[in-house]
Amino acid sequence: MKKNKPKYKQIIDAAVEVIAENGYHASQVSKIARKAGVADGTIYLYFKNKEDILVSLFEQKMGQFIEKIEEEIKTKSNAKEKLLSLIEMHYQQLAHNHHLAIVTQLELRQSNKELRLKINDVLKRYMLVIDHIVEEGMEEKHFDQNLDMRLVRQLVFGTLDETVTNWVMNDQKYDLMKQSKGVHQLLINGLAQKTN
Template sequence: MKNDKPKYRQIIDAAIVVIAENGYHQAQVSKIAKQAGVADGTIYLYFKNKEDILISVFSDKMSVFTESLQYIIKTESSSADKLCRMIENHFTVLASDAHLAVVTQLELRQSNKVLRQKINAILKDYLKLLDEILIEGMVKGEFHATMDVRLARSMVFGTIDETITTWVMNEQRYSLTELAPKVQTLILRGLQAT
């Protein structure tokens, strides 16, 4: 039952639903409060302001990706496998939560510069783990020893992000997870030492 959840979580979850269904600019605080089943003022007992809700939404969900990735890095042995599992995980999480996918790929990007910078700071933790995998792969000889890590990271993340955004823009009409193996192949071909 929803009311059993702590209010903080109720509000975060409500925000995702409201943003996904109404769009970023139509996600008024009062709408989020109503969806969460609390009074408008209650929001401000748990969040400093509206921006704080949005950052918390992103931070909260991003930590799922980051924690999974940390686990993957620990448990897989080859760098290529780590990368493959990362892509697969990224796709799986978003494919299983349509609301979240819309929010992260489309709506949250409409935020202003300040908020976007805070979102990017949170994203950085995830990208650092990606860098770890890439560097390890280069050191171990799995990936091209001379490649530019920053560019490789842009390729991996850019490809993943563009693939998912395209899927969301097409209203999630096809299976995202089925694309994972092909994306893995495309990316690995670009990175792996021959």
């Protein structure tokens, strides 16, 4: 399988850097090949075109990230803890790789509808993780029983996404990780079971 070959990972990592530094539109395949230390033609053994590289990059990085989150939240005993883990890991993943943060928050927001649909497909698994946490919180009676799952999913992901985008737009001048607990508290308060 191509994805297990070392050059595949080399090209993906090079693409993250090149796209972050030059922008998607100015990132020629030849620049990515040069950064990866491979011939231009080698890239086409793994990817159809530049768009395929961008989608594959997102699939690869997001896939690994979702697996880590799924593993980590298994160790937590309730939905509130799981939500905090998800927030911290979301921020940590991007705080520790500023090139990836630029690519996911800015360059993946291309106007190309086909590209957006492919990216949404990759995100479905992440949304399921959020859904499971919220469902668990509702079962535990920590979260309101009448929550609209679609709305909650958008709220949780949208909050994380927007806070990271804001951090990227501010040239990553502050500590993203320090926002974890505040964001967690806001979300928990919003999801909380109402007591009369």
